[in-house]
Amino acid sequence: MTPIDRPRRSALYLPASNAKALAKARTLPCDVVILDLEDAVAPEAKEEARAAAVAAIAQGGFGHREVAIRVNGLDTEWGAADLAAVAGSKADAVLVPKVNGPQDIDRLQDALSGAPEAMQLWAMIETCASVFALEPIAAKARSTRLSLWIMGLNDLAKEMRAQSVPERTPFLPFLSMAVAAARAHGVTVLDGVCNEFRDLGVFEAEARQGLLFGFDGKSLIHPAQIEPCNTVFSPSEADLGWAASVIAAFALPENKGKGAIKVDGKMTELLHLEQARRLVAVAEQIAASV
Structure with missing residues (x-):
């Protein structure tokens, strides 16, 4: 790191x-x-x-x-x-x-x-x-x-x-x-x-x-x-659950190249994908430091 x-x-x-x-x-x-x-x-x-x-x-x-x-x-x-x-x-x-x-x-x-x-x-x-x-x-x-x-x-x-x-x-x-x-x-x-x-x-x-x-x-x-x-200051289970849903949704073939999609009924943009990836990275860094 x-x-x-x-x-x-x-x-x-x-x-x-x-x-x-x-x-x-x-x-x-x-x-x-x-x-x-x-x-x-x-x-x-x-x-x-x-x-x-x-x-x-x-x-x-x-x-x-x-x-x-x-x-x-x-x-x-x-x-x-x-x-x-x-x-x-x-x-x-x-x-x-x-x-x-x-x-x-x-x-x-x-x-x-x-x-x-x-x-x-x-x-x-x-x-x-x-x-x-x-x-x-x-x-x-x-x-x-x-x-x-x-x-x-x-x-x-x-x-x-x-x-x-x-x-x-x-x-x-x-x-x-x-x-x-x-x-x-x-x-x-x-x-x-x-x-x-x-x-x-x-x-x-x-x-x-x-x-x-x-x-x-x-x-x-x-x-x-x-x-x-x-x-x-650690991502919660709810945070990580949301992040996983967003990352998985954007990875679907039908969402390839899209800038905005619906995730769990909410409009979700690429900026949210970036936030989701950061949450996962922070959780991984915390786990690696223990």
């Missing part, structure tokens, strides 16, 4: 300063592990966490899981050293916070010039400036390592002075625009975290809202969120 078509239903943040969390990450059913050097790590533990993250990746044992390191921003006292350490590591990706515009992607691309060719650049969309530069930021995927976005609504809410409510009303326009910009340039896009980890019903509702918007998956703050997240 290429980096952009592998399953990324669930991306779990873990503090790189927590040795038990790093060990547990190797056993969890998430698709992506994000070793965090930023929000989850106190200032006095930043350097220790950086060394622990690089060592954990060198040790390996993460199996099918993609492993990224979230660094501190370049404008912090730890950012440059974080980037240099990740560039010399075996991480699949470096996740960078508070990207404001395409110029930041260029700066990060230069900073990663010595990194392995396969290392990806992932960016947090979490500032007021970034939501007004979504398309030009996404366009950088065509000429840089940029391949994935993660929404950061907690930081965005802070900047906006907006209230965080279960419906996420203040952020709905930004969520849909982020997905549209990402799709326009082939960028994978993950929904932000749900701060409620005790009530999984609340989490599942937010995850389904993200699926409705078209997100590829969701970032997580607690292992308990992994299973419901994987379920929400």
Whole structure:
């Protein structure tokens, strides 16, 4: 699987300063592990966490899981050293916070010039400036390592002075625009975290809202969120049944060359055939990653 078509239903943040969390990450059913050097790590533990993250990746044992390191921003006292350490590591990706515009992607691309060719650049969309530069930021995927976005609504809410409510009303326009910009340039896009980890019903509702918007998956703050997240962002039996019917119908000799046919009494076009094939491919990728 290429980096952009592998399953990324669930991306779990873990503090790189927590040795038990790093060990547990190797056993969890998430698709992506994000070793965090930023929000989850106190200032006095930043350097220790950086060394622990690089060592954990060198040790390996993460199996099918993609492993990224979230660094501190370049404008912090730890950012440059974080980037240099990740560039010399075996991480699949470096996740960078508070990207404001395409110029930041260029700066990060230069900073990663010595990194392995396969290392990806992932960016947090979490500032007021970034939501007004979504398309030009996404366009950088065509000429840089940029391949994935993660929404950061907690930081965005802070900047906006907006209230965080279960419906996420203040952020709905930004969520849909982020997905549209990402799709326009082939960028994978993950929904932000749900701060409620005790009530999984609340989490599942937010995850389904993200699926409705078209997100590829969701970032997580607690292992308990992994299973419901994987379920929400996996094709259901009903989805796959519909896909099989559409594919089979278009394969019939009498439908050869047709752009629109009836399937189960509904008008179905070639765009639906493309969607059906994608659902089947996603299910196959998920099965292959287990």
